[in-house]
Amino acid sequence: MTDQKPLGEEIDFEPDVDPTDPAPKPGADLGGLSLIVDDVHVTYRVYGGRRAAASGDELSVVRRLLNRTNRHIGAVTEVKAIRGVSFVARHGEAIGIVGRNGSGKSTLLRAVAGLLPLSGGTVYISGEASLLGVNAALMKDLTGERNIMIGGLALGLTATEVRERYDEIVEFSGIGDAVNLPMKAYSSGMGARLRFAISSAARPDVLMVDEALATGDAEFRARSKQRIDEIREQAGTIFLVSHSLAAVRSMCSRVLWIDKGKLRMDGPVDEVCDAYQEFTRPRRPAR
Amino acid sequence: MDDVSDDLAARLAAGDAAALAEEHGLARIGSRPALGAYIRSLWSRRYFIGVLATSRAYARNQNTYLGQLWALLNPLLWAGVYLFVFGVLLDTSRGVDNFIGFLVIGVFMFRFTSSSVTAGAKAITSNLALVRSLHFPRALLPMSIVLAELATLVPAVLVLCVIVLITGEPLTWSWLLFPVAVIVQWVFNTGFSFILARLVAQARDLLNVLPFVLRGLMYTSGVFFSIDHYVGTGVLGSVLAYQPVAVYLTLARSCLLQDFPPDPLVWGFGVGWALLFAVGGFLFFWRAEEKYGRD
Ligand SMILES: Nc1ncnc2c1ncn2[C@@H]1O[C@H](COP(=O)(O)OP(=O)(O)O)[C@@H](O)[C@H]1O
Numbered sequence: 001m002t003d004q005k006p007l008g009e010e011i012d013f014e015p016d017v018d019p020t021d022p023a024p025k026p027g028a029d030l031g032g033l034s035l036i037v038d039d040v041h042v043t044y045r046v047y048g049g050r051r052a053a054a055s056g057d058e059l060s061v062v063r064r065l066l067n068r069t070n071r072h073i074g075a076v077t078e079v080k081a082i083r084g085v086s087f088v089a090r091h092g093e094a095i096g097i098v099g100r101n102g103s104g105k106s107t108l109l110r111a112v113a114g115l116l117p118l119s120g121g122t123v124y125i126s127g128e129a130s131l132l133g134v135n136a137a138l139m140k141d142l143t144g145e146r147n148i149m150i151g152g153l154a155l156g157l158t159a160t161e162v163r164e165r166y167d168e169i170v171e172f173s174g175i176g177d178a179v180n181l182p183m184k185a186y187s188s189g190m191g192a193r194l195r196f197a198i199s200s201a202a203r204p205d206v207l208m209v210d211e212a213l214a215t216g217d218a219e220f221r222a223r224s225k226q227r228i229d230e231i232r233e234q235a236g237t238i239f240l241v242s243h244s245l246a247a248v249r250s251m252c253s254r255v256l257w258i259d260k261g262k263l264r265m266d267g268p269v270d271e272v273c274d275a276y277q278e279f280t281r282p283r284r285p286a287r
Numbered sequence: 288m289d290d291v292s293d294d295l296a297a298r299l300a301a302g303d304a305a306a307l308a309e310e311h312g313l314a315r316i317g318s319r320p321a322l323g324a325y326i327r328s329l330w331s332r333r334y335f336i337g338v339l340a341t342s343r344a345y346a347r348n349q350n351t352y353l354g355q356l357w358a359l360l361n362p363l364l365w366a367g368v369y370l371f372v373f374g375v376l377l378d379t380s381r382g383v384d385n386f387i388g389f390l391v392i393g394v395f396m397f398r399f400t401s402s403s404v405t406a407g408a409k410a411i412t413s414n415l416a417l418v419r420s421l422h423f424p425r426a427l428l429p430m431s432i433v434l435a436e437l438a439t440l441v442p443a444v445l446v447l448c449v450i451v452l453i454t455g456e457p458l459t460w461s462w463l464l465f466p467v468a469v470i471v472q473w474v475f476n477t478g479f480s481f482i483l484a485r486l487v488a489q490a491r492d493l494l495n496v497l498p499f500v501l502r503g504l505m506y507t508s509g510v511f512f513s514i515d516h517y518v519g520t521g522v523l524g525s526v527l528a529y530q531p532v533a534v535y536l537t538l539a540r541s542c543l544l545q546d547f548p549p550d551p552l553v554w555g556f557g558v559g560w561a562l563l564f565a566v567g568g569f570l571f572f573w574r575a576e577e578k579y580g581r582d
């Protein structure tokens with residue numbers, strides 16, 4: 001897998017939702033806690049770039065010169081992507097995450113799934129969290145068939161389990177004979193279908209679906225939404241990051257609004273979505 | 288939010304998270320797994336390590352017309368280049384009877400270590416996307432990468448054996464030890480890669496230094512000249528002769544060449560270095576397990 005570019009984005013899947021679809025609104029039937037996120041902080045270290053000094057005017061010439069060198073040598077910037085987020089989640093809950101680009105949604109998901117080291121705080125979870133996304137494990141030079149094995153094993157299935165589900169995966173992806181071609185020969189839609197089919201073959205306790213882009217045809221999107229619902233019923237807790245508020249409204253009962261690495265709002269889907277919509281509206285250019 | 292969640296939020300704010308987690312049977316994530324559990328999870332993923340390794344080795348030649356034939360052509364071409372440069376242009380054959388055999392074994396076995404280590408050092412940094420999307424014991428990455436180098440070595444070893452036979456070496460019982468020598472070297476390579484993978488994950492700058500270290504090793508390990516003959520058997524000669532890479536070259540030669548009788552001391556050093564690097568390297572790598580993937 002080294003030297004291989006991950007194929008496409010994380011999840012190129014967006015459920016084709018009907019906004020009138022009633023959102024699941026579990027009330028009293030919520031189970032026990034499945035996740036506790038306690039004051040989580042995540043800091044990235046970025047090499048080879050440094051933000052310009054805050055106040056440039058009153059710096060001496062020497063300081064300015066030093067600053068300039070600093071930007072090229074020993075330039076490590078800390079990006080505080082998540083700054084103290086706390087919440088709890090229950091079994092059977094579908095939680096949407098909204099926020100502007102770069103607000104820290106993906107980072108939060110990865111940190112909560114235990115895939116990014118925390119720089120502060122703690123996460124407690126029941127079972128294992130999994131990000132719906134297997135792209136990074138696949139190798140574009142190899143056939144779909146081989147990649148089903150690699151992806152399935154990467155997701156933690158055993159070889160026997162992968163073989164058992166092989167036909168189901170191929171059938172669900174609907175790519176037919178192309179499964180014997182190297183994945184680099186796939187169209188982006190075909191790749192997305194196969195990746196989604198592989199990803200959804202494993203059934204984790206807490207499932208996280210990050211930012212979906214609509215690829216694939218309508219039939220596949222319908223199938224995928226069905227599969228997502230299925231997984232949600234088994235997964236216990238689902239997190240859905242999406243820029244489509246319609247998707248969030250239709251699939252989630254609760255929404256977290258992340259802004260600049262902090263939890264700005266946490267509440268029932270309509271309340272938070274309305275507030276978020278209100279917040280984003282003035283930013284759109286007036287027509 | 289209902290009253291129950293408000294209550295939970297209040298408890299969370301009061302710093303009660305640990306008690307709450309215990310109440311609901313939740314486990315803390317992001318802490319380093321215990322050594323035993325870590326080894327068990329690696330063992331349960333052993334098939335994955337193999338599949339990753341063979342896929343990686345296979346994908347390497349997949350983009351060409353001749354395809355997997357390159358697995359054989361590549362080592363042949365290397366042998367040709369080195370024989371031409373060191374056998375014909377620069378004559379460094381002094382002190383060695385079967386110089387062609389000596390050189391080809393040296394070059395191939397050195398390349399085994401150098402390419403394993405080069406790829407293994409980048410195990411984490413070049414697989415960040417993978418580390419950031421899926422759970423698995425991270426030690427699996429250097430292990431599968433070095434195993435892929437072993438898979439690549441197999442056709443090269445066939446080429447090597449044929450060349451050595453052509454130079455007139457007899458097939459003897461000691462040839463049976465050659466696979467063992469290769470395995471021992473592979474264990475060493477894996478251990479070395481564990482160490483470098485962690486160091487590079489924490490300070491990438493080391494990647495820029497590594498080629499110089501490897502080049503230095505190449506000139507001091509007796510790849511294309513006999514250490515005995517050129518450096519002698521003094522302190523410096525002994526240090527050079529018993530450092531791991533030189534030991535593995537000698538080991539391979541002692542299996543295939545009449546000139547180099549099997550030497551228990553060399554075997555002892557070979558196995559010793561391999562165990563030291565494998566165990567030490569594994570522990571060193573594991574101790575940073577929870578930190579991989581940050582940058
Ligand atoms: N790999 C990375 N290295 C450094 N900084 C990153 C990396 N990924 C994200 N960031 C930073 O973290 C912040 C949050 O990013 P992200 O979680 O991807 O946001 P979102 O998913 O909400 O668009 C951004 O400021 C971004 O610049």
Ligand SMILES: [Mg+2]
Nearest residue numbers: 105106107211
């Ligand atoms: Mg994102």
